[in-house]
Amino acid sequence: MIDSRRLASVTEAVGDTPLVRLRVVTKDAPDIPVYAKLECSNPGGSVKDRAALRMMQEALKDGRLTRKKTLIDSTSGNTGVAYSLFGAALGIPVKLVMPSNVSKARKDIARAFGTEILFSDPLEGSDGAIGIAKRMAAEDPELLYYPDQYSNPDNPLAHYYGTGTEILRDLGDQITHFVAGLGTSGTMMGTARRLKEHHRPIQCVAVEPDSPMHGLEGLKHMASSLVPAIYDRSMHDELCAVTTEDGWDMADRLAREEGMHVGHSSGANLFCAVNIAEKLQREGKPGCVVAIVCDRGDRYFSPVKWDKRYVW
Amino acid sequence: MDTIVRIPAPLRSLTGGADEVVASGATVGEIVADLEVKHPGLRDRLLDAKGVRRFINIYVGEEDVRFTGGLETALKAGDQITIVPAIAGG
Incomplete structure (x- = not known):
């Protein structure tokens, strides 16, 4: 079959x-x-494709995310690749905050989809990256959408x-x-x-x-x-x-x-x-x-x- | 000789929350030994029987000590040591 x-x-x-x-x-x-x-x-x-896609699709459905906004989140890599891939497929720009000691392969993959990467202090780990993404999103809610994979029930x-x-x-x-x-x-x-x-x-x-x-x-x-x-x-x-x-x-x-x-x-x-x-x-x-x-x-x-x- | 050692977030529970501590020694190995005296438990997080753990990088300035003599790496005045996880967590 x-x-x-x-x-x-x-x-x-x-x-x-x-x-x-x-x-x-x-x-x-x-x-x-x-x-x-x-x-x-x-x-x-x-595995991160599942959560990233659902978070994006659900936010698009209810208007939290539009094609006029940029998606921003903190990620140690795989979620970032997923956001980048679906961002490209759905026409949504993506910006990621990650500790600079994330593996190079993943930074390069995210960039291949056109994603912008902001680096956080490797000594502060992923919690440091979360703080930066949160702050940026709070300062510019009109232009940035922060799915927050750590708190989003769609994950x-x-x-x-x-x-x-x-x-x-x-x-x-x-x-x-x-x-x-x-x-x-x-x-x-x-x-x-x-x-x-x-x-x-x-x-x-x-x-x-x-x-x-x-x-x-x-x-x-x-x-x-x-x-x-x-x-x-x-x-x-x-x-x-x-x-x-x-x-x-x-x-x-x-x-x-x-x-x-x-x-x-x-x-x-x-x-x-x-x-x-x-x-x-x-x-x-x-x-x-x-x-x-x-x-x-x-x-x-x-x-x-x-x-x-x-x-x- | 006193050297500043920068501590990553996951190890700060052992340094009372400090992101920088001072330790003394002429080599990286002596610094780690002094860190253990001042902050018990730190040594085991950094080293195993074979030396620096595989997922931990210790830098003197910009140089990974794996390539400069490991724990025998000699320190000079003004050197700064940085402990960095080889990967990013969660």
Whole structure:
């Protein structure tokens, strides 16, 4: 059977991402299927396409965003790529604030769509970038639209209607565990809300870096960060702290052993997912785990501005 | 010799909120040792058994110490040290 994917616009290419079963890194849990949901298959290459598109479309519908305004937001990268892509497709100029130590690849991608980038102090991290975007938007509300991915309900709703619904369609009653990292927390909030409506219980496990100073780009250490307004701790059942090294090593293994070259935060998600599967296997319990692959590893090839000769 | 060390936001919980602290030592390694005395816990955030953690960059001026002798990098008067995460968070 061939499904037609002849689409009228790049915006229609968002979502309906594949679930791929892992075979090798799960060898110690042969009876527990672990699936990676490849959000890197979105047209902008990351899970952030879903939230960015919905935030823009909903704001266009009710007039918060018009083609006479410029969209401005803070982003460590993937959301910026998504805004840039859909901004180009929908005819809306985009301006982004990001810490200057965001990977060069992502700055270049955003610029390729015509986006203007303003750099914030890398020592202040993403919270510093949020402050600048907020201030600029407040000073010029007539010309700037600030979607504020950390507070915008359309961020989690994109996952409620998209990610969560797709997982239930593809796995139905099989799925027992869902794993996603916390950045804005939109993926976990929206997907978990949908999964919790299912008639069978599904454990939702949130991944976060084990320390405020970490190398899992896109993830937030909630205890030491500005907590996003959309984040509700009660939406997930467990919090799994992953070290940078474990996330990076799993990303390497996924490339070499599964043919999936994913980013570091996805490595952390899959590290956690494989641990859950191994534990279920040891305990003789049934299960099926789904984890989010947020983006591809090639986003992280280029050294960042500050480390001109740095090799990972 | 006293050197100013600039501290990134995620580590300021260990420096009482300060974005700059002063530490003394003739090399980057000695500075890190002094930082640990003044701000316990900082060393483990910066170093592992192999040296500077992979996702942390320590600069003396504009130079990443990975390329100037690592923790043995000698300091001269007026040098400023900056600790920068290799990536941006959330």
